[in-house]
Amino acid sequence: RRANRELLNQLSQKLSLRRTKTLGFNHETHPAFLHRTLYMFPPDSKFRISLAYFVTDNRVENFILAIIVLSCVVLAIDNPSQQSERKMTAIYAVEVVVTTIFTIEVVLKVIVFGFIQKPGSYLRDKWNILDFCVWFVSALDLLVGNNENLTVVKILRSFRALRPLRVIRQFESLRIVVRTLFHAILPCFQVGFLSLIVFYVCGIMCVSFFGGKLHACYHCLQGNVSDNLVQEQFAGATIAGRDTCWRVYPAQPNCFAYDNYPFDNPNKTCPIENQCIGESEDGNIFFSWSNPTFGSLTFLSPDSSKYYFDNLFRSILTLYEISTLESWLEVMYATTDMVGIGLEPIRGSNDTVSLAWIGFIFMIHFFLLQIFVAVIVDSFLLTSDKEKGNAFMSPRQSAWVDARHRASLSKFKPKPQRPTNCFRSL
Numbered sequence: 306r307r308a309n310r311e312l313l314n315q316l317s318q319k320l321s322l323r324r325t326k327t328l329g330f331n332h333e334t335h336p337a338f339l340h341r342t343l344y345m346f347p348p349d350s351k352f353r354i355s356l357a358y359f360v361t362d363n364r365v366e367n368f369i370l371a372i373i374v375l376s377c378v379v380l381a382i383d384n385p386s387q388q389s390e391r392k393m394t395a396i397y398a399v400e401v402v403v404t405t406i407f408t409i410e411v412v413l414k415v416i417v418f419g420f421i422q423k424p425g426s427y428l429r430d431k432w433n434i435l436d437f438c439v440w441f442v443s444a445l446d447l448l449v450g451n452n453e454n455l456t457v458v459k460i461l462r463s464f465r466a467l468r469p470l471r472v473i474r475q476f477e478s479l480r481i482v483v484r485t486l487f488h489a490i491l492p493c494f495q496v497g498f499l500s501l502i503v504f505y506v507c508g509i510m511c512v513s514f515f516g517g518k519l520h521a522c523y524h525c526l527q528g529n530v531s532d533n534l535v536q537e538q539f540a541g542a543t544i545a546g547r548d549t550c551w552r553v554y555p556a557q558p559n560c561f562a563y564d565n566y567p568f569d570n571p572n573k574t575c576p577i578e579n580q581c582i583g584e585s586e587d588g589n590i591f592f593s594w595s596n597p598t599f600g601s602l603t604f605l606s607p608d609s610s611k612y613y614f615d616n617l618f619r620s621i622l623t624l625y626e627i628s629t630l631e632s633w634l635e636v637m638y639a640t641t642d643m644v645g646i647g648l649e650p651i652r653g654s655n656d657t658v659s660l661a662w663i664g665f666i667f668m669i670h671f672f673l674l675q676i677f678v679a680v681i682v683d684s685f686l687l688t689s690d691k692e693k694g695n696a697f698m699s700p701r702q703s704a705w706v707d708a709r710h711r712a713s714l715s716k717f718k719p720k721p722q723r724p725t726n727c728f729r730s731l
Contacts, residue, residue, distance in 0.1 A: 332348075332354050332357050332358075335357075335418075335425060336423075336424045336425035337417070337418040337419055337423065337424070337425030337426060338354075338357075338425075339423075339424075339425075340419070340423045341419075342415070342416060342417065342418065342419040342420075342426075343415070343416065343419065343420070346416060353416060353417055356413055356416055356417050357417045357418075359413070360410070360413050360414055360417055366475065369406070369410060369475075370472065370475050372403055372406050372407075373468060373469070373471045373472055374472075375399070375403065376399075376400075376403045376468050377468060377469050377472075379396055379399050379400065379403075380465055380466070380468065382396075383396055400443070400446075400447065401447065403443070404440070404443045404444055404447055407436075407439070407440040407443060407444075408440065408444065410436075410440075411427075411436070411437060411440050414427050414433070415427050432473070432474035432480070435467075435470060435471065435473075435474070436471055436474070438467070439464075439467050439468055439470070439471055442464040442465065442467070443465065443468075446465065481685065481688055481689050482685070484688045485681065485684045485685040485688045485689075488684045488687070488688055489680055489681050489684040492680040492683075492684065493677060493680055493681075496673070496676050496677055496680055499673070499676070500673050503668075503669075503673065504621050504624055504625065505617075505621065507624055507665065508614075508617050508620040508621040508624055509617065509620075511614040511620045511623075511624065512614050512615070512616065512617055512620050514614075515613075515614040515620075515640055515643065516614050516615050516616075516620075516646075517615055517646040517647075518640075518643040518644070518645060518646055518648075518650075519596050519597060519612075519613050519614070519639050519640070519643060519650070520561065520594055520595065520596055520613075520647075521552055521594075521595070521596075521597065521649055521650050522552070522558055522559060522561070522581035522592055522593070522594055522649055523550035523551060523552055523592070523593045523594075523595055523605045524550060524551055524552070524553060524585075524590050524591075524592060525549070525550035525590065525591050525592070525593050525605070526549060526550075526589065526590060549604060549605075550593055550595075550604065550605035551603055551604050551605070552602075552603050552604075552605075554652065555651075557579070558578070558579045558580055558581045558582075558592060558649075559579055559581070559648070559649035560575040560576075560579050560580060560581065560647055560648055560649060561575065561580060561581045561582070561594040561647050562575040562580055562647065563646070563647055575647060581593070581594040581649075582594070593605070595611070596611040596612065596613040596615075597611065597612065597613075597635070597639050598610065598611050598612070599611075599612060599626075599632045599635060600632070600635075601635075602635060602638055602639060612626065612635075612636055612639075623636060624665070627662065627665065627666070628665075628666070628669045628670075630666070633662065633666065636662070637658070637659050637662045640655070640658045640659075640662070641653065641654070641655050641656050641658050641659055642654060642655070643655055643658075690703075
């Protein structure tokens with residue numbers, strides 16, 4: 306019952322705020338005018354009432370919005386590394402003017418509504434707390450001065466980036482979007498946990514099917530080799546550095562004998578002459594049994610990370626990389642070439658695996674991603690109803706209230722009747 310009573314009180318306050326925006330400010334219905342402010346101004350003070358209608362006037366709010374836009378423009382053109390002294394003086398003058406206007410706004414609103422003690426006070430509104438923090442940082446920045454060597458000054462100036470957030474409170478649709486983001490945090494965490502379970506299950510399956518089967522034998526250059534050898538091996542390709550490794554099709558050597566793992570070819574043996582170990586006869590090339598790297602199926606790049614499914618952690622990371630559609634074709638081609646553990650991959654030996662990757666991408670982008678979208682849309686609709694006070698209204702009642710709201714904002718323009726006199730009708 307207490308929770309329902311609090312919810313009804315919140316809805317009544319929002320409906321009152323909506324009537325205030327539609328019909329204008331009314332100090333008789335505002336909760337701040339049930340008590341004194343700053344222990345000096347009673348509710349019936351003419352000075353306080355006049356200030357209340359002044360600070361809530363639409364023209365004043367539009368002026369404050371213009372000042373906020375001006376401060377954002379100043380922040381955009383501020384470039385401490387490349388600007389003249391004249392430009393710095395102009396920017397500082399604008400900062401002083403903007404901060405002074407914000408100070409006057411805060412002082413007037415504190416006189417009208419009070420600071421924080423009573424219901425309806427200035428800091429009882431969350432958006433006013435944001436405005437107060439932005440003003441406080443701006444004022445403190447001016448008081449500290451322009452000493453760039455102080456760490457405090459750099460920190461304060463970084464907080465000036467919060468000024469554009471003041472624009473949010475001026476538009477109801479933006480406030481609804483911001484509240485939606487906060488209300489959707491917990492549901493998004495729940496959907497994220499579901500996504501983690503999906504990646505966990507798929508990771509275990511990939512370890513079972515692909516673990517240890519992506520290794521290939523790479524031929525790597527070593528020592529001082531001639532340019533003729535480079536051109537011969539790479540067929541005129543541009544090679545960055547001497548530490549480049551590549552694959553040869555068909556591969557020779559083409560297998561690797563693991564000590565503690567059963568060999569996976571039909572003969573269960575890997576002859577010494579076919580093992581991917583050691584170096585070539587001329588000593589210019591050594592063999593490396595390694596997993597592929599992102600960027601190419603042929604070359605082993607030292608600047609790129611390797612992808613494989615040999616353990617659960619790396620399997621989940623590779624699946625996440627695939628879900629972003631970044632280099633997912635390379636992983637698919639690598640899995641379609643796999644033959645077995647300890648065996649060199651052969652192109653096109655297992656093409657049916659590509660269907661599994663297409664199904665995985667379809668599930669991620671057309672199922673899990675759509676759940677995230679549905680959660681955000683549902684939170685937006687719920688937040689919109691609460692913000693507008695339509696939570697307990699039927700669709701017809703909500704449409705009637707919106708129609709009344711639009712009618713109150715439109716100006717009445719009577720249509721004159723055409724005179725019956727022929728001369729006057731001209």
